[in-house]
Amino acid sequence: MGGMVTSVCSNAEYSFHKPTRDSITLLAGLGVEGDVHAGVTVKHRSRIAQDPTAPNLRQVHLLHEELFGxxxxxGFDVEPGQLGENVTTGGIDLLGLPxxxxLRIGDEALLEVTGLRNPCLQIDAFQDGLLKQVVGRDATGHVVRKAGIMSVVRAGxxxxxxxxxxxxxxxxxxxxxxxV
Known part of the structure; x- marks a missing residue:
């Protein structure tokens, strides 16, 4: 089971979007070098408010480009980095992974999938109504999250x-x- 990296993004400042880059460097146990969400403990503002000492299980955000289509x-136009992901992928069913x-990426990097991204209302501030496209319910009423997966860096x-x-x-x- 595999796929391909289609885009990489990072941002040193808190922002909903992350600019695309030619490359990013993953640091073991930390995340994306120079990215605001890199670190051993939680870096997302809502998580810091809950427990600033909690482990950072959201070091690297991956999003499948198939979501854009x-x-x-x-009626929503979304491009790589606009939903805050670090790695945009193609050809791999991220949401179906346990x-x-x-995830072995390129020659060296190794990520461990920790869970689903739980998108917030900021998505609607970006494009009104987009949140309902990435979080919904299936036929049985269970919540379905489609805004990508989170991971930690095992090898940089x-x-x-x-x-x-x-x-x-x-x-x-x-x-x-x-x-997560």
């Missing part, structure tokens, strides 16, 4: 658009992704 069909999946390295992504599933039984 899905929301475009509903917790603990290892430089990643670029065009790098291959290989997924290594954890031992069974698999745990489905939940919000």
């Amino acid at each position: 899905e929301v475009l069909a509903e 917790a603990g999946t290892l 390295g430089v990643i670029r658009p065009g790098d291959r992504i290989e997924a290594e599933l954890p031992p069974e039984p698999h745990r489905p992704l939940d919000r």
Whole structure:
């Protein structure tokens, strides 16, 4: 099971968007070098308010580019980095991966999937109504989150658009992704 990196993004300042880059450097145990969300402990403002000593399970945000086409069909124009992701992917079912999946990216980098991104109301400030496109309910009433996955860096390295992504599933039984 694999895919490809289509875009990489980072931002040293708190902002909803992250500018695209030619490459990003992942640092083991920290996240994206120079990104505001890098660190051992939580860096998202809402998480800091809850417990600033909690481990940072959201070091790297990955988002599948297929979502862009899905929301475009509903009238929303979204490009890489505009939803705050660090890595935009293609050809891999990120949302279908179990917790603990290892993602090998390029020659060196290794991420461990920790859970689903739980998008907030800032998405509607970007484009009104977009939040309903990335968070909804399935036919049974369960919440469905489509705004990507979160991960931690197990091995650092430089990643670029065009790098291959290989997924290594954890031992069974698999745990489905939940919000982190």
